[in-house]
Amino acid sequence: MTLIVGLIHDGIPYLASDSCSSNGYTYNLTAGSKLFVNGGLSIGYTSSFRMAQLLEYSFAPPKRPKDTPALTYLARDVVPSLRKLFKEGGYGTVTHNEETGGQFLVVLDEQLFTVQSDFSVSAWREPFAAVGSGEQAALGALWATDGLKLPPEQRLLLALEAAESVIPTVRSPFYLMAGAEVEPLERVYSLTSPG
Numbered sequence: 001m002t003l004i005v006g007l008i009h010d011g012i013p014y015l016a017s018d019s020c021s022s023n024g025y026t027y028n029l030t031a032g033s034k035l036f037v038n039g040g041l042s043i044g045y046t047s048s049f050r051m052a053q054l055l056e057y058s059f060a061p062p063k064r065p066k067d068t069p070a071l072t073y074l075a076r077d078v079v080p081s082l083r084k085l086f087k088e089g090g091y092g093t094v095t096h097n098e099e100t101g102g103q104f105l106v107v108l109d110e111q112l113f114t115v116q117s118d119f120s121v122s123a124w125r126e127p128f129a130a131v132g133s134g135e136q137a138a139l140g141a142l143w144a145t146d147g148l149k150l151p152p153e154q155r156l157l158l159a160l161e162a163a164e165s166v167i168p169t170v171r172s173p174f175y176l177m178a179g180a181e182v183e184p185l186e187r188v189y190s191l192t193s194p195g
Helices: 049-058 070-088 135-145 152-166
Strands: 003-009 012-017 020-022 027-029 035-038 041-045 093-095 098-100 104-108 111-115 121-123 128-132 175-178 181-184
Touching: 003 041, 003 104, 003 111, 003 135, 003 152, 012 035, 012 041, 012 104, 012 152, 035 049, 035 175, 041 049, 049 070, 049 104, 070 104, 070 111, 070 121, 104 128, 111 128, 128 135, 128 152, 135 152, 152 175
Parallel strands: none
Antiparallel strands: 003 012, 003 128, 012 175, 020 027, 035 041, 041 104, 093 098, 104 111, 111 121, 175 181
16 A cells, blocks of 8 residues: 556656555555666565565566567566566465466656556556556646646655545655655645645
8 A cells, every 4th residue: 555656757757656554554654765776677666565575686677688669578578577586485376376466667668667466567658657555646636737847756746745635545755766866755846735
């Protein structure tokens, strides 16, 4: 239960996250961000800290064959490696012969993708995306600010704040990743924060 938002602005990809860890009844705040880079993949995760640890510390993305489109590479090469990793790492479930994992956003080639819990890969048509319990509120805010001349940091912060205002499992502090650097996303960008 969390929120990861992605945005492509002037060809530059951005990811942002909240800090909530929740079972739906209680929550605590994570010590760090839910964003990282591994093997050329920028990732923002939901679902499970175990999944995130496997993705960040144990996953070695397969070599991308030359001229392979990003979606093909993710679906054909990355996902089978992830399924194997999750199984070996004790993460995921099999119910009625159906294998499930977790959900996360991926940036590759300045495009946004979602890896779903059934291991399908979705490419986003819009230059923005969101996953997690605050997804709908964040997507509404990103849609409403599309076309406005706002800095990308401000749009992402507004999306996170919109979700935080109505979703009990989305909480600040918020983090921003542009390139490989992760930093706090300061409320100075917000239209809704005082000062």
